[in-house]
Amino acid sequence: MYTIRQERPADYEDVYQLVKRSFATTAHSDGTEADYLNELRGKETFIPELSLVAEDAEGSIVGQIVLYATVIATNDGPVTSLVLSPISVRPDRFRQGIARAMMDRAFQIAREMGYTAVFLCGESETYHGLGFCASWMFGIFHKDDPRAGWCMAKELIPGALEGIRGTIEIV
Template sequence: MTIHIRQETEKDYLVSAQVVEEAFEHAAFSDHTEHNLVANLRKSDVFVPQLSLVAEDEGVIVGHIMLTKLMIRDGEKQHESLALAPVSVVPGHQKKGVGSALIRKSLEIARDLNFRSVIVLGHDTYYPRFGFKPAHTWGIKAPFDVSKEAFMALELVNGSLDQVKGTVMYPKVFYE
């Protein structure tokens, strides 16, 4: 298996949607509409095309990841960050490093684009391997009731969250 990661193009959208749908088809903590979220995020002002990536195995798309803009609000202060959601790998390619490769590449590109941090709601035993820590470490809270361990943040630049605290404000498209 040789995985190639590249920026998603419009021609990939249909296949990417199928990948996302397949990836979450049997997920326990899913409403099974992640593919709709991806489609809606692409049409929104928080979409960053360079941070929508696909993973190919011999020319076939087997994974997808998307990072989009969000804000962390503390009263009148707002700090831009990114949401990592979702990362998807078709079942036959799961647990083979495809998701990890997508995450690493997307974080590298986000740094290159001068983003300073990333927020994720996910498995607290998986994301720490990429440097994510519970967001409450910095005084960052979720806008809804969720396990503190599963709501995580990552500094793309050392110290970038030291002066940041508040509540993550997901764009309205996350709630549609």
């Protein structure tokens, strides 16, 4: 059993170690994900309400997720959206539904805050089952690779990306 709650500054070191351990098991890690998260917390695009942790019954952090603001550049001007990055689960807790539960909770909060879509970079076979598809299918292209299958989007509100055409930069 676990609970999902907003991350607090007192959690930062535990989350840092969790992210390092979690990404150490992935083939596409460059080892900088934990540092990236630390840097993200200091940026204007960071949204504290969308930085969550999963905590087990003993009070240990077993997962984390963060959604932050980004902009889709369109001919009609910028459109604000969200990026999911990173999401981590303690390796000994993989395949227990923690990541999906954190996403569900983060997406619920995001909808309540007025956000309508989420983007991410990742393995399509992992995220397709969670409702993500290539962002180019919506007419939104990654700035550096227009047909990138790894740049994905999910509408939090059905039809939210209809009529939006542009580019997004996810780093």
